[in-house]
Amino acid sequence: MALAGESAHTGAMLPPRLIRWAFRLSLAGFFATLAVYAALVVFIAFPAPFFGHELRGGAITFHSETPLPPEAAGMGEEVTGLLSAAPLGPPGPVDVWLVEDGLPLRLFFAGSRRASGLTYPVTSLENVFLRHADFASNRLVRGGQAVPPPRTLSYYLVHEITHLQLAAHVGRWRVVRMPRWINEGFADYVALGPAPPAMIARAEAGLPLPPAVFGTYARERVCVTLALTHLSGGADALFALDADLPGDRACPLLPEFGIALGPPAP
Numbered sequence: 001m002a003l004a005g006e007s008a009h010t011g012a013m014l015p016p017r018l019i020r021w022a023f024r025l026s027l028a029g030f031f032a033t034l035a036v037y038a039a040l041v042v043f044i045a046f047p048a049p050f051f052g053h054e055l056r057g058g059a060i061t062f063h064s065e066t067p068l069p070p071e072a073a074g075m076g077e078e079v080t081g082l083l084s085a086a087p088l089g090p091p092g093p094v095d096v097w098l099v100e101d102g103l104p105l106r107l108f109f110a111g112s113r114r115a116s117g118l119t120y121p122v123t124s125l126e127n128v129f130l131r132h133a134d135f136a137s138n139r140l141v142r143g144g145q146a147v148p149p150p151r152t153l154s155y156y157l158v159h160e161i162t163h164l165q166l167a168a169h170v171g172r173w174r175v176v177r178m179p180r181w182i183n184e185g186f187a188d189y190v191a192l193g194p195a196p197p198a199m200i201a202r203a204e205a206g207l208p209l210p211p212a213v214f215g216t217y218a219r220e221r222v223c224v225t226l227a228l229t230h231l232s233g234g235a236d237a238l239f240a241l242d243a244d245l246p247g248d249r250a251c252p253l254l255p256e257f258g259i260a261l262g263p264p265a266p
Contacts, residue, residue: 043107045123047097050104059083059091060157062133064098071135079157086158086190087235088165096128096157116140116147117160121167121175128160150192150215158191170239181245182238185220195225220245 043050051063057076062068084090099108108129111118117130117140130153132141138153139146147156166186167175175183189195192215195203199214200222209218223245224238231237 044120044127047108047127047129050107051097060094060096060161062096062098065100065104069135072133075135075138075154075157079154079161082154082158083161083165083190086162088162088169088190091161091165092168093126094128094161094164095126096130098131098133099129100132116142116151117156119160119163119167121164122172125164125168125172128157128164130156130160148212150213151211155191155215159187162187162190166239174239177242178239179242179244181220181223182241184217185222185224186235186238188215188217188221189224189228191215192221194228195222200225 048063051065053065053067054061054063055068055070055072055076056062057073058078058080060076060079062072062076080091097108099105105113109115109118111120117128119128130140133139133153134141134146135153137146140151140153140156141147163175163183166178166183170178195214195218199209199218202209203219203222209222211218215221227238227241228235233240
């Protein structure tokens with residue numbers, strides 16, 4: 001005679017056929033999800049089917065769903081010149097895909113719907129995705145509103161292309177593991193220049209650094225500026241740092257970062 005506990009346990013067991021079907025459905029769901037992500041990676045790496053128009057200026061080729069204005073070529077040449085004078089030197093060929101609302105936005109900005117520009121360096125070292133560009137006024141447009149200075153269209157182009165150059169310089173997987181303050185701060189350092197003394201003083205005093213005045217990654221740019229000023233070894237020494245930016249301090253001029261306060265590095 002079976003015990004009551006054994007009887008309850010036996011009755012609660014699922015039939016073998018149901019278990020097999022549940023396993024097959026789970027496996028099918030896994031492979032379907034994998035297929036969706038694989039398709040997304042392919043589209044991000046090869047977005048050309050969504051864009052019917054292109055125009056080149058300098059090292060940059062702009063792609064759009066609608067015809068591009070002649071100012072795009074001049075913008076490409078200007079940004080190529082700005083990057084050529086930056087620490088990582090002239091850029092290689094870059095494709096900038098101007099993404100409008102709708103399916104393309106959901107697809108190519110899957111990494112962050114709130115972003116104005118995105119790169120996926122693990123997938124491609126040539127592709128930059130930007131929101132709608134107003135070349136005549138040097139502005140990026142989001143939700144029908146132009147993004148105010150200092151975040152101009154040329155700023156976003158230099159910032160995003162610097163991410164690709166950095167990935168090419170240090171390697172795709174290193175750039176993924178790199179602390180965010182270095183990755184974003186260096187891109188803003190290149191796009192807006194070194195943080196000026198008054199900006200550094202505000203950061204060290206704990207005062208706010210509004211994006212509309214100082215850029216999106218103001219605190220990070222201050223820290224990169226100070227690191228490049230005081231860190232022996234220059235940019236490569238900066239890229240080799242692994243520590244995150246302390247939340248309770250203005251900048252990483254601390255022994256654990258290997259950055260010593262003192263006179264500027266030669």
